[in-house]
């Protein structure tokens with residue numbers, strides 16, 4: 001056969017030669033492999049897989065999925081590229097700052113790995129509905145906010161519940177997250193195994209500094225920054241809207257914090273500390289992101305090909321820590337029967353009947369198992385408090401000052417809590433403390 | 435412990451572009467760690483299917499090492515493109531070292547990359563090593579490797595005391611090993627914030643006691659506001675003093691005495707106030723078990739004090755001289771230098787800052803005393819104050835990695851130990867994870883030749899470790915390694931590339947605690963084990 005004339009004198013890539021090492025593993029079951037993994041049908045199924053990736057581990061995830069020979073990859077990310085991403089999000093260059101992450105990453109990987117198709121959506125995951133998510137066989141996330149994780153989890157559980165007659169509606173969710181030298185990778189089989197909501201108490205919110213400390217007795221540099229952020233900014237309104245990424249705004253807060261620190265002789269206020277405190281910046285490095293994203297993609301590859309047993313039915317969670325030697329803990333997180341998303345039972349909520357409704361609502365934000373910031377509450381037959389619409393909010397506002405007893409709530413009564421951040425209802429039953 | 439001079443007008447301009455780019459990592463290893471990274475020069479000796487080393491370099495180029503060299507005489511083929519992301523169609527037929535270098539330097543314009551051999555006929559690795567002007571900071575080599583090359587690189591590394599890392603990735607399995615050539619002390623170990631507070635409640639110094647007396651002279655008649663803002667340190671010191679008066683001058687020592695003391699503090703809390711209790715007393719009660727403890731010498735620091743450096747150890751560094759200075763301080767006073775930090779606690783701003791300064795002043799005095807001792811030790815004349823201060827601040831958490839303690843590890847013995855542990859673990863139930871040493875044995879059976887049958891791998895293991903004969907998990911690990919025919923899976927190599935880069939960063943920056951000395955990764959069960967082998 002005559003060689004194709006090519007100006008760069010590059011031979012066309014022989015696809016089977018290119019993927020020889022990967023196919024070697026897939027066609028030769030090992031001692032732990034289900035032998036059917038090497039059937040022609042299984043091999044062919046993998047070629048048709050459509051997989052969705054989302055979030056801050058996106059660069060690593062796209063690279064790894066493409067190098068795992070997934071052919072049809074979709075990626076959602078609403079963020080644009082910031083200069084502080086360049087120390088780890090390796091598909092981005094300085095000249096890309098300001099562009100959409102999903103778009104730039106997709107084009108880069110398509111260019112590098114011939115034959116992969118990557119569809120980019122410069123959106124929030126919440127912009128899409130059930131029909132959209134139903135088209136995928138697998139979802140892999142490295143989202144940086146717990147809200148987004150809970151949202152996609154609830155979506156996939158609801159797809160699994162609505163179509164429980166068809167196993168194709170079980171869309172495994174592989175989730176990864178990092179913080180400094182630490183991270184975790186987990187696999188969720190919606191409705192079948194422990195979900196993100198079951199595991200919510202693994203991510204307890206940080207205790208906030210009491211307002212009185214910020215307002216009158218600061219001791220730490222962070223207290224001065226919080227004062228500038230929540231008090232001075234409100235009083236002086238130097239710009240119409242606080243933009244935490246605008247250096248001018250951060251500098252304003254920094255100067256305010258510094259003045260306050262000098263007044264109290266508190267050392268340690270810096271620009272970096274100011275920015276870190278107001279944005280709640282979590283340290284992030286290339287190596288941890290690489291480890292966690294690859295651990296997730298390794299699970300996705302095993303789920304999709306059965307080339308080896310994956311996390312899921314038994315162990316489903318890997319905790320990683322790399323600051324003191326290297327330590328992993330891989331275990332089974334049990335599903336909670338009273339999980340508000342995947343469980344069937346409502347959960348007990350221990351309260352004092354003399355608590356006001358306002359205090360109860362505030363407690364939802366800090367309870368590790370709830371973490372709801374804008375809760376609306378109703379009980380059988382009555383609306384107790386609604387955040388939206390404004391007319392209803394106004395009508396239910398007087399209830400906030402009343403105690404649960406005054407509102408006529410009884411021991412063991414069910415209440416339903418909703419929050420605009422989540423497409424689901426949380427059902428609790430009250431347990432009165434005497 | 436650098437004092438921030440609040441009087442000087444602060445620099446108000448924002449961070450530089452470089453600080454913004456590296457912001458998320460500077461929060462972990464600070465400017466000192468970054469400077470160490472930027473002056474490092476890394477050699478990768480690549481081989482096999484060639485991905486794990488390049489993935490490691492990616493994670494080192496991004497945070498900004500100074501320079502790297504890839505030594506690899508392979509030519510790019512189709513199958514490289516299916517496993518190595520830093521190659522594309524245009525790379526085929528070219529030097530793999532060159533193509534990977536060119537794609538890697540795109541990740542960070544501040545990093546210099548070069549490759550070897552420039553001339554395909556040149557196969558002498560010695561020539562590269564001899565021609566290198568700046569010595570390599572660390573060397574990483576990928577397995578499988580030819581024994582001759584391995585000898586050359588090991589010899590060079592030993593001669594130049596260059597930390598050497600070996601990595602092997604095949605199919606779902608991989609491991610890496612670090613050879614540090616002698617003891618490697620780390621001062622800046624970054625312990626958890628919750629562990630660092632050292633309040634010295636049972637060995638207070640006069641200024642701290644005076645401060646407490648002053649604040650508590652009339653404690654029962656303080657108004658509610660002042661009483662409710664006494665810092666927990668002051669509360670505990672005051673009631674410890676009362677306790678001593680009732681116990682022949684002795685502090686609460688055992689558990690039941692501490693419980694009694696805790697109850698006494700709790701009883702002193704005012705409850706007849708609108709809040710029903712006092713936050714500062716609650717903090718004090720909660721702090722009793724953790725902070726009412728006699729000063730102790732942690733075993734890791736004792737190891738440093740007692741350490742007899744061996745021939746391969748670097749004894750010229752300031753570390754050992756400062757350690758001697760701190761040891762003499764400890765022998766004189768029976769306590770370590772005060773580290774100087776004070777955790778946040780309920781208190782009025784002014785009182786808290788005064789207390790904070792008491793701890794800082796004492797820390798500075800103690801460090802000065804250590805410095806004076808250090809300056810009197812031969813070789814200690816020019817040691818930097820900041821280095822002494824850092825040592826004193828972190829003394830309780832200093833870690834000596836890889837000490838030459840006479841423990842030479844015999845592989846056969848280590849394997850026997852691990853397999854015996856497994857039998858005990860099996861009795862304990864399925865929660866106890868079993869050892870990953872079979873994976874290490876199977877991979878090291880292919881250290882020089884990647885393609886091998888399971889039978890060949892098992893035979894090689896039995897040669898080295900007779901005790902492994904007949905072990906079912908060893909057999910399975912051998913089959914799993916044989917299945918990969920020496921080829922890498924991209925995901926496994928990407929996990930390993932992250933871990934190896936992380937460990938190299940710890941060693942280059944001398945921050946956090948590196949592994950000792952081998953880490954095995956099982957990509958089937960998704961877990962690791964670190965063993966000293």
Ligand SMILES: [Zn+2]
Nearest residue numbers: 195198339342
């Ligand atoms: Zn659940």
